[in-house]
Amino acid sequence: MSERKHGVSRRQFLNYTLTGVGGFMAAGMIMPMVRFALDPVLRPVAGQDMVQVVKVDEITAEPKRFNFKIKQVDAWYKSDEPRSAWVYKDEKGDIVALSPVCKHLGCTVSWNGDPENKDQFFCPCHYGRYEKNGKNIAGTPPLAPLDIFEQQVKDGYLYLGKAKKKGA
Numbered sequence: 001m002s003e004r005k006h007g008v009s010r011r012q013f014l015n016y017t018l019t020g021v022g023g024f025m026a027a028g029m030i031m032p033m034v035r036f037a038l039d040p041v042l043r044p045v046a047g048q049d050m051v052q053v054v055k056v057d058e059i060t061a062e063p064k065r066f067n068f069k070i071k072q073v074d075a076w077y078k079s080d081e082p083r084s085a086w087v088y089k090d091e092k093g094d095i096v097a098l099s100p101v102c103k104h105l106g107c108t109v110s111w112n113g114d115p116e117n118k119d120q121f122f123c124p125c126h127y128g129r130y131e132k133n134g135k136n137i138a139g140t141p142p143l144a145p146l147d148i149f150e151q152q153v154k155d156g157y158l159y160l161g162k163a164k165k166k167g168a
């Protein structure tokens, strides 16, 4: 009986088998390396944790700026990123935590920074102004209100999370 009758010669059979086994073994060695290299990219992005910022007792009706750090993970790089917030209690006693980042071009706003416009947030870069609740004042460069931080009060402390667009 010739090898031709079977459709696949002994030589071809050996070639297919060795190629298959070799490919399987190579994949077994390469896949863990690829997985290791890409692991931080493939991992789902964890939500930013709330960070303890200030004792609730220290928050007054006058906005005060508080600095804090958040843990940030960008693929392989971990860092403590500085943040700050303007924090105060409104007329109802609710805590408000506003981002100091101007919505025009990203300068830092200050409270009562403009002597001619009291009780407002002021951006010195292009004279942007905001009301105490963060609303941008018409006729000044910013076209949106200051972002507001996610917040939580626990054990007498204020915790802040991400700054989000007002109403988002």
Ligand code: FES
Pocket: 102, 103, 104, 105, 106, 107, 123, 124, 125, 126, 127, 128, 141, 142
């Ligand atoms: S960056 Fe604030 S007004 Fe332009």
